[in-house]
Amino acid sequence: MKGLIFSIKRYAIHDGPGIRVTFFMKGCFLDCWWCHNPEGKVPGIRMVERTDRIGRREFMSQEQVGHEYAPEEIIAKAEVDRVFMEHSGGGVTFSGGEPLMQPEFLIETLTLLKSAGFHTTVDTSGYVSREILQSVMGLTDLFLYDIKHTDPEVHKKFTGVSNGLIISNLDMLLAEGKDVMIRIPVIPGVSADAAYMETLRDFIGSRNTGHIKEINLLPYHKTGSSKYRLFEMEDRMASVKQVSNGYLDEYIDILSPLGIHVKKGG
Numbered sequence: 001m002k003g004l005i006f007s008i009k010r011y012a013i014h015d016g017p018g019i020r021v022t023f024f025m026k027g028c029f030l031d032c033w034w035c036h037n038p039e040g041k042v043p044g045i046r047m048v049e050r051t052d053r054i055g056r057r058e059f060m061s062q063e064q065v066g067h068e069y070a071p072e073e074i075i076a077k078a079e080v081d082r083v084f085m086e087h088s089g090g091g092v093t094f095s096g097g098e099p100l101m102q103p104e105f106l107i108e109t110l111t112l113l114k115s116a117g118f119h120t121t122v123d124t125s126g127y128v129s130r131e132i133l134q135s136v137m138g139l140t141d142l143f144l145y146d147i148k149h150t151d152p153e154v155h156k157k158f159t160g161v162s163n164g165l166i167i168s169n170l171d172m173l174l175a176e177g178k179d180v181m182i183r184i185p186v187i188p189g190v191s192a193d194a195a196y197m198e199t200l201r202d203f204i205g206s207r208n209t210g211h212i213k214e215i216n217l218l219p220y221h222k223t224g225s226s227k228y229r230l231f232e233m234e235d236r237m238a239s240v241k242q243v244s245n246g247y248l249d250e251y252i253d254i255l256s257p258l259g260i261h262v263k264k265g266g
């Protein structure tokens with residue numbers, strides 16, 4: 001069983017969990033307006049035409065987006081950075097897209113990584129069946145878990161799906177004692193709003209059993225805009241501006257009574 005991956009990155013997170021090698025997997029159940037990895041949303045392998053400029057000259061090339069990897073190849077890539085991960089308290093992350101959209105590959109790879117002694121993280125939208133989530137639970141040390149919006153109607157409008165399954169899966173993970181980092185997209189016109197942050201504080205506070213390790217505020221940014229052009233996809237956020245730092249500071253203050261570390265970015 002091979003997995004379809006569109007990007008592999010190595011992150012050094014200065015105040016986070018050490019050096020992490022992250023595998024971005026293709027396919028997603030959601031269709032978020034602000035997605036900055038549109039190449040991850042599209043399932044399957046795609047060829048795109050890339051234009052690079054050097055000086056006044058343009059160079060066109062075909063680029064393949066999505067490559068298949070066997071679980072053993074993932075382990076080999078992780079082994080290259082093992083020493084950095086171990087010394088920094090880092091590990092291996094699966095993100096996307098939605099990694100749980102390729103459950104057989106993920107289970108096999110996580111099993112190998114755990115038996116090789118790696119710390120493992122799964123970054124998920126939570127919009128997956130209870131059975132699939134449970135099948136990776138024992139193989140995953142940390143979940144990065146997105147709460148796009150607490151209101152089901154707003155969630156459906158901006159992601160294409162309601163949030164009932166996502167919230168019940170979050171509650172299941174916390175009830176099982178799994179460590180979770182909650183990730184909050186801060187989107188103008190959707191969630192970048194002080195009154196919403198107060199609602200969110202109550203939502204998280206009612207679930208604060210000690211297993212929510214951190215809250216990441218992920219401000220909307222425009223880095224994905226050029227990708228929408230490249231993939232000939234509609235950018236529904238084209239006229240939306242980025243969130244300023246001042247607002248993020250205000251939101252951190254609103255969430256601070258929770259007693260959970262709140263970080264800009266993640």
Ligand code: SF4
Nearest residue numbers: 028030032035097125
């Ligand atoms: S869940 Fe993540 S990858 Fe999927 S569409 Fe939303 S932002 Fe993009």
